[in-house]
Amino acid sequence: MLPLRYARSWLVMGVLILLIGLILTLSPLPSGTPSFNDKVVHATGFFGFMLWFGGLFENRRLPLVALALSGYGVLIEMLQALTPARQAEGLDLVADVAGVLLGWLVCAAGLSRWCTTLESWLVPQNPGAGNP
Numbered sequence: 001m002l003p004l005r006y007a008r009s010w011l012v013m014g015v016l017i018l019l020i021g022l023i024l025t026l027s028p029l030p031s032g033t034p035s036f037n038d039k040v041v042h043a044t045g046f047f048g049f050m051l052w053f054g055g056l057f058e059n060r061r062l063p064l065v066a067l068a069l070s071g072y073g074v075l076i077e078m079l080q081a082l083t084p085a086r087q088a089e090g091l092d093l094v095a096d097v098a099g100v101l102l103g104w105l106v107c108a109a110g111l112s113r114w115c116t117t118l119e120s121w122l123v124p125q126n127p128g129a130g131n132p
Contacts, residue, residue, distance in 0.1 A: 001056055005119055014052050018072065021045055025076050028085035042095035043102070046073060050103025055115035062104055062112070069100045 001007050053065045073096030081088035
């Protein structure tokens, strides 16, 4: 992980986000839910997951992050096959991996420093430095 002041908190929030994603993908859709493109939702969610975790780990670790998130997508599809409310779809997994890959590209292009930048804005590194 990157040397972040609140690394553990960022990681815990990321795991909570993954758990919320898991619950949402295994829960039945409420009646009256508007129609949407399921594949876009999958790709967008996994893009967000990759951005989140891409901000916590060094760029050299991003292939492992991408692999782990792709495995998470496989897990979701396997669990959906066991639920009566949802069904597993190969194209969902394709959308998951596409979102991960797009997120990886965006991280590699420089957005992976979002967490470091946010911490520097919120918590000055040397408060009082420069004061005589």
